Amino acid sequence: xxxxxxxxxxxxxxxxxxxxxxxxxxxxxxxxxxxxxxxxxxxxxxxxxxxxxxxxxxxxxxxxxxxxxxxxxxxxxxxxxxxxxxxxxxxxxxxxxxxxxxxxxxxxxxxxxxxxxxxxxxxxxxxxxxxxxxxxxxxxxxxxxxxxxxxxxxxxxxxxxxxxxxxxxxxxxxxxxxxxxxxxxxxxxxxxxxxxxxxxxxxxxxxxxxxxxxxxxxxxxxxxxxxxxxxxxxxxxxxxxxxxxxxxxxxxxxxxxxxxxxxxxxxxxxxxxxxxxxxxxxxxxxxxxxx
Numbered sequence: 274x275x276x277x278x279x280x281x282x283x284x285x286x287x288x289x290x291x292x293x294x295x296x297x298x299x300x301x302x303x304x305x306x307x308x309x310x311x312x313x314x315x316x317x318x319x320x321x322x323x324x325x326x327x328x329x330x331x332x333x334x335x336x337x338x339x340x341x342x343x344x345x346x347x348x349x350x351x352x353x354x355x356x357x358x359x360x361x362x363x364x365x366x367x368x369x370x371x372x373x374x375x376x377x378x379x380x381x382x383x384x385x386x387x388x389x390x391x392x393x394x395x396x397x398x399x400x401x402x403x404x405x406x407x408x409x410x411x412x413x414x415x416x417x418x419x420x421x422x423x424x425x426x427x428x429x430x431x432x433x434x435x436x437x438x439x440x441x442x443x444x445x446x447x448x449x450x451x452x453x454x455x456x457x458x459x460x461x462x463x464x465x466x467x468x469x470x471x472x473x474x475x476x477x478x479x480x481x482x483x484x485x486x487x488x489x490x491x492x493x494x495x496x497x498x499x500x501x502x503x504x505x506x507x508x509x510x511x512x513x514x515x516x517x518x519x520x521x522x523x524x525x526x527x528x529x530x531x532x533x534x535x536x537x538x539x540x541x542x543x544x545x546x547x548x549x550x551x552x553x554x555x556x557x558x559x560x561x562x563x564x
Contacts, residue, residue, distance in 0.1 A: 278302060280317055282559075283357035286500035286528075286536035286552035288389070293529065293536035294500035295557060296354035297322030298361055302340075307347070314342035320490055320498050323354035330374055335366070339373040343492045348470055349376045350436035352395065352502015352550055359384050359393035360554035377436045394541075394551035395502070400510030401434040409467060413440060416460050417453050417475070425478065428517065435506035435548050437471035443478065450477040450485070451531070457491035464491075474504045479527070482518075484508070486528040499529035500536035502550045509540040509548035520544040 278299045287293025297317035302310060302324035314322040320343060327338035339358065341351040359371055359382040368384040368391060382395045405413075410430055414420060419442075424430060428443035444450040453475075460473065472488035479485055486508070490498040498504075505526050512518045524540040541549040 278305065278313065280313065280322070281361055282317070282319075282557040283361060283554045284534075284557055285353035285357040285360075285502070285554040286538050287534070288553050288555055290555055290557040292534050293552075293554070294353040294498060294534065295319045296351070296357040298354070298358050299324045300361070300365075301328070302326050303328070310340065310342050311347070315344040318344060318494065320492065320495055321348055321351040321354045323351065323358045325358070327374075330372075333372070335370060336372040336374065337362075339375050341375070344495075345492050346470070347376075348437070350380070350471075350503050352397075352436070352504070352506060353498075353500050355380060355382060355395050356393045356502055356550075356552050357554040359395070360391045361556075363391050363393070364388075375436075380436075389555065390553075392551055392553055394549050396547040396549050397435040397503070397506035397510075398547055400507070400514065400548060402511060402514040403432045403434070403438075405430055405432060405440070409463075412463060413442075413473070416463065417442075417455050419444065419449065419453055423449055428476070428478070429515070431511055431515070432469075433507035433511040433514075435503065435510045437503050437507070438469055439471055439474045439504045439507040440469060441474045441476065441508060441511045443476045445477075447477055450475070450487070455489060455496075457496045460489055461491040472498050472501050472504050474501070474508060476508065482523060483525045483527070485530070486526050487531055488528065497532050499532050499534035500538060500552075501528065502538060502552070505538040505540050505550045506548040509542045509550070513542050513548070518542055
């Protein structure tokens with residue numbers, strides 16, 4: 274490909290290159306069209322790559338226009354790539370506040386710390402919640418090989434929005450949570466029909482204020498996402514709108530164990546407004562690039 278851009282690689286929601294969720298970052302993508310960005314994302318092969326398509330929007334050096342692509346399509350918003358991009362920009366420009374103009378609207382990211390100790394937190398767009406159509410829920414559960422009786426009765430199934438729409442299912446049994454499987458192609462077909470552009474979120478409650486998550490994201494060779502910031506925001510939205518937490522509150526989400534890339538996402542749930550998701554990110558050395 275001509276004018277192939279430099280691609281940085283970061284692991285988000287982790288302090289080690291082999292944990293969390295890897296994201297590609299292109300800090301200067303103004304010359305790339307949609308096909309070019311999709312080709313780069315496919316070549317990188319991660320769940321998402323973030324592209325800075327315009328720097329210094331409206332003359333603000335800390336405001337950027339950002340788009341996100343999976344290996345197969347554009348994604349409206351990606352939390353882990355947002356965290357990774359904010360950390361990379363903080364390393365270059367210094368910590369503080371950044372604004373990313375994304376397809377779902379402006380997203381404000383606050384970063385703090387220096388060097389390997391930078392933490393980034395984004396505030397997602399205002400959340401929404403929707404009920405499942407009964408037939409769609411039955412189809413989704415069937416694809417995972419679970420029944421309605423396997424769902425935790427304290428956590429009703431819903432579809433939560435905080436930048437992307439995420440189906441949210443909570444399984445009561447830890448063994449079933451660890452062992453359920455699915456046909457990636459069949460799940461992808463259902464997701465495409467329903468317009469679920471990101472992940473299907475399956476949770477299991479741990480201690481108070483803590484969950485473990487598996488996020489199904491069949492794209493290319495990937496079937497599960499290791500750490501999903503947008504889904505974590507959607508989980509915060511789900512918990513607040515259903516009254517399952519008393520804001521302001523904090524929830525920890527552990528994710529990635531099932532795909533060998535454990536990570537930790539911190540979700541702060543205010544009484545109103547967007548959910549705040551925070552975590553660290555670390556650059557992946559070229560020799561450590563995998564998946």
